Structures are given as structure tokens and as C-alpha cells.
Amino acid sequence: MYKLPPLPYAHDALEPVIGTVTMQTHHGKHHQRYVTVMNEVAGDSTLSLEELIADAKKRGDAKLFNNTAQAWNHAFFWESMTPRAAAPGGAIQQAIDASFGSLEALKKEFVTKGAAQFGSGWVWIVANEGKLQVVTTHDADLPWLGSSSVPVLVCDVWEHAYYLDYRNERDRFLGTWFDKLANWDFAAAQLAGGAGRYRYPAPA
16 A cells, blocks of 8 residues: 655645645645545555556556556655755756756746646656756656656646645746745755655555
């Protein structure tokens, strides 16, 4: 059985950028529902979640894919945020400068692409062949499946992620999120790879 990963901080830790009610609902209701349905469909699978996602995609099992991918995406999203945000440094800052010219240029592209994503989805910073890129995915899709892209950070642009706090101002949510919550330490670990790279908790 796959578990709902606990938040790496309290529900109210991201105030005022993301409200407590949003976090309680998003984690405890939305994310939990994906995990519940995933377990119902996956049965007694002992595959890692990453392997299960790939298998569901290969077999064309849309229900299993949507719920496994959304469980993974949300778990990665929680790690992409921190209440103790600090400016990027070291290798991640060097990669940002090399790929975008500046952190401000990265923010502009991140907010622009995320705000323009039609309907539900995700806006990601990924590393691909040593270069950082901003990409969006629709619904449950994720950028690493069948690709050499490595996810570095992600922000959820489904309405339930921000509507209580920002109404329809997705661009304001993304800009504030980038400035106040982006977890650059986590991003650096993703960029470095190896044992520090994120994997969903193994099934019990």
C-alpha cells in the first residue's frame, strides 16, 4: 500500500502566501484522494511509484496513471516549498545564470508560462542535458516520463492550489510563490542527482 506522505511543515507554515485552509484541503483531501484511488486500482503492487506510473502509461491505464502521477506530482510539490525560503546559491545559482541570465529572468518565464497554462496543470523547472528549462504539463502529466528531463521545482496551477487565497489571479500567486516559498535547497539536491534526488516513499 502506498501512503500519503506527510507535509514537511505544518499546515499553517506557509502563511500568508498559502493559507491554512488551502493546505489542509489540498493535502488532506485532494492529495489523499489520489492516494486512496491509486491503492484501490493498484491492488498489492510492490513497484516503486515511479515504476508504477511508467507501467500505467505503457499499458494505457488512464485511471491508474492519473492517480499515480497526481500522487507523485503533489508529493514533489510539497517538497518544492519551504517556509524558510532563501535565495539560491552555489551550483543552482550558476545553472540559473547560465540558462536564463538571472533569477529575475527565470521568474518572469516561470510566471508567464504558468499563468498561460490553459486549464489545470503544473509549471516546472527542469534540468535537461545540463540546462535549466521552464515547462508546463497538463492535468496529471509529468516531465520526466520517457524523457531525460529531471524535475527541479514545481508549482501547482490547478485552481484548488490557489483559488481560496488568490481567486483568479494565478500570475500573482505564481510570483509570490516564487519569491517567498521556492525551495532552492531542494532544487539544488535535484540538480546534483544521486541519492539526494526525490523518490516517492516505497509502498508498505
